[in-house]
Amino acid sequence: MTTSASVRPAPRYAVFVEAPFTGAGQDCARFLLERGVTPIVLASRPQAMPASLLHDFTGLGVEIRRCDTDSADAIVAVCRELAAQGELVGVTSVYEYYCDMGAEVAARLGLAGPDPAAVAVCRSKAAMRRAMAQVPGLNPDFVVCASIEAAVEAAAEVGYPVVVKPVDLTGSLFVRRCDTAEQVAEITRQVMELGEYLGHAVEPEVVVEECVVGAEYSAEVMHGKVLGLTEKICSAPPLFLEMGHVFPAPVGGDLERLLVTKAEQAVKAIGVTWGPAHVELKLTGDGSDARVIEVNGRIAGDRIPELVRIASGVEITRLHMTALLGGAPDLTLACEQTAAVHFLMLEPSGRLDAIDGIAEAEAMEGVHEAHLRPGVQPGLVYEANGSNRDRSAWIIAEGADRDEALGRARAAGTRLTFTWSAADPAGVR
Known part of the structure; x- marks a missing residue:
């Protein structure tokens, strides 16, 4: 006869969409494990993740499962499989390139999380600037540009020096202070021709901004x-x-x-x-x-x-x-x-x-x-x-x-x- 005391509780799962390189994913996993929640990391190419990251997750006993992390449908399918095996308590991402995806999947599944549309705004420097423009004094002067010619014209309008930024990259990649039209044209050309970075398509747009010079x-x-x-x-x-x-x-x-x-x-x-x-x-x-x-x-x-x-x-x-x-x-x-x-x-x-x-x-x-x-x-x-x-x-x-x-x-x-x-x-x- 089986007693209620011998019945094992259903497993509880939290899903992470990819993982950054500087420790946040491991820190989150430790906290969840302490609370009896099993973290599952979804990655499009687990074999390409840094060895130190794989080592840390292996040491914690965290499963890294292959999944098309650029597809919300594919992530939702994995999440539903886990929910059928136990309780799915959360879906998120602490990695810049996938924060919006984590928020979108959480919303689709009715789980706690940020507004997916707001997180998506954060992934675009152009959308971010437009959203903050409703509050005077948040933005520097800026112009969103889809061509080299437009970027050069915008720089003259904003006034040198300017900062030129890709709209959807991170880590200061291709962000440059420019003091001349030639410099604006060159960095804009590089961004426009980039095509992809780390497997992600790069928008052929830049933001030309006033250079804010303080601390x-x-x-x-x-x-x-x-x-x-x-x-x-x-x-x-x-x-x-x-x-x-x-x-x-x-x-x-x-x-x-x-x-x-x-x-x-x-x-x-x-x-x-x-x-x-x-x-x-x-x-x-x-x-x-x-x-x-x-x-x-x-x-x-x-x-x-x-x-x-x-x-x-x-x-x-x-x-x-x-x-x-x-x-x-x-x-x-x-x-x-x-x-x-x-x-x-x-x-x-x-x-x-x-x-x-x-x-x-x-x-x-x-x-x-x-x-x-x-x-x-x-x-x-x-x-x-x-x-x-x-x-x-x-x-x-x-x-x-x-x-x-x-x-x-x-x-x-x-x-x-x-x-x-x-x-x-x-x-x-």
Whole structure:
């Protein structure tokens, strides 16, 4: 005779559409596993995922299932199979290129999640600008252009210097400051001719924007409320590579209120008021105002969630997963120390022969992580493309304040050495 005490509860599943490279997927999976929920990662090409990512998910016991992740119907079919085996409690994505897909599938299945249309707006810099235009002072001056000629005309209208951006890429790829019509024409031509990137079709459009020259920050947002502000450390123009982040940003008073207000206005204007959002902002030249650079309908990348955890004890991924499971996350956050991430860069081109110093960097005072970017290993043949993919590694450190945390991360970075040699351009990645 079977008693009720011996009946095993039905399994509970949460589906992730693809996974980013910087740890958010693994962090979400750990939280779900602690609560008896089985995470399933859907990937179009599991064999092409970075070895470190596969290693982490295997160690957690997380299944990676092959699926056409560009098809909502295919994802829905997998989800219904899981629902027939147990309870499907959530569908999402924490990977930039698939956040809109995760939201669309969740909505189709009647599960918790953000407005799919709002997340789709975040995937297009053109749609994002148009949505925020309803609130004066959020956008810099901008023009959306579908030809080289239009981009050159727009730059003259906006006034040099300008920033030219593809409408649907991420990681600062092909984002350039331009000071002349020739520079505008050249970067626009490159975007128009790109065709695809990482397997995704690239829209042959650019946004030509006013160049906002002040300090840069990001706001980490949950359910439309700013949890905290991050200082962003960027490369020199014409590129806009993110070289480091500090949380919490050393701001207060009127400046903090300005950035928080602008970020919350931006997510409200777009409609991303459920779950996480990451809003990037820059101060105007005199520091009296700010403009929104972009809004991402997801958790921040670049290990910013880990900085938040170290500084405050709050894990943004857990807040997101709490909401996914139907709970009400606690949106209060207080920091007792500062955390910083410092990025190291690959050589402009060549073959990577050896990497040394990881253990020494990790052993330094205050260091939490010394980590190679997925795919960076001896034998890599590389040519820089002016995006965040040009990074070789990151160091995360804590400190009593900004200078101590960032100083420790940068000092640890000097312990890493990368040995390069010339390489055949035909083998470049």
